[in-house]
Amino acid sequence: MQTENIDHIGIAVEDIEKAISLYQEKFGMKVVHRETLQDRGLKVAFLVGEKGETAIELLEPINHEDMNNTVAKFLKNRGPGLHHVALKVGDIKKSLEELQNQGMTLVDKEPRKGARGHLVAFLHPKSAMGTLVELVQEHNVH
Numbered sequence: 001m002q003t004e005n006i007d008h009i010g011i012a013v014e015d016i017e018k019a020i021s022l023y024q025e026k027f028g029m030k031v032v033h034r035e036t037l038q039d040r041g042l043k044v045a046f047l048v049g050e051k052g053e054t055a056i057e058l059l060e061p062i063n064h065e066d067m068n069n070t071v072a073k074f075l076k077n078r079g080p081g082l083h084h085v086a087l088k089v090g091d092i093k094k095s096l097e098e099l100q101n102q103g104m105t106l107v108d109k110e111p112r113k114g115a116r117g118h119l120v121a122f123l124h125p126k127s128a129m130g131t132l133v134e135l136v137q138e139h140n141v142h
Ligand SMILES: C[C@@H](C(=O)O)C(=O)SCCNC(=O)CCNC(=O)[C@H](O)C(C)(C)COP(=O)(O)OP(=O)(O)OC[C@H]1O[C@@H](n2cnc3c(N)ncnc32)[C@H](O)[C@@H]1OP(=O)(O)O
Pocket: 010, 037, 040, 042, 044, 059, 070, 071, 073, 074, 077, 082, 083, 084, 107, 113, 114, 115, 116, 120, 122, 124, 125, 130, 131, 132, 134
């Protein structure tokens, strides 16, 4: 598949308000989008630097005790920090098909609606040398 750019880097946090303050006040980034994804049980915030492009996505579970929530489970097992890397692609369905044909383990066989209304799909970290990789296709491209 062809990656267009790094769309965002996902970081799991215990307290999204404190994390936003850190990235704004210490790193000079600004919030460009905030959303509560009820179906995923997550609060998310996207921040960018002066020149835009690649974003940081901060993720906090709505319920920290819900071990069916992948981010709550991650925080409990590994603590806060780098959670996933999201690669932007032009055609997510085609990319998933190609990766599956190449023997990669997909978490999502079909793209689904993620944050910002974009189409997203995850690849299993075991298939990408220990990093959870997300594919993102802008919702208005196709
Ligand atoms: C906002 C929205 C969007 O971006 O639009 C989103 O959905 S954002 C993000 C929230 N959504 C997701 O994370 C969806 C994709 N993630 C998943 O489906 C899950 O987290 C899996 C990746 C399948 C792992 O689930 P599972 O229940 O198997 O977890 P587990 O704790 O038993 O972990 C199994 C093995 O994977 C590793 N593992 C778990 N999460 C990991 C992560 N984020 N990065 C790297 N490795 C990870 C564990 O350390 C463990 O390794 P060892 O076996 O070596 O101990």
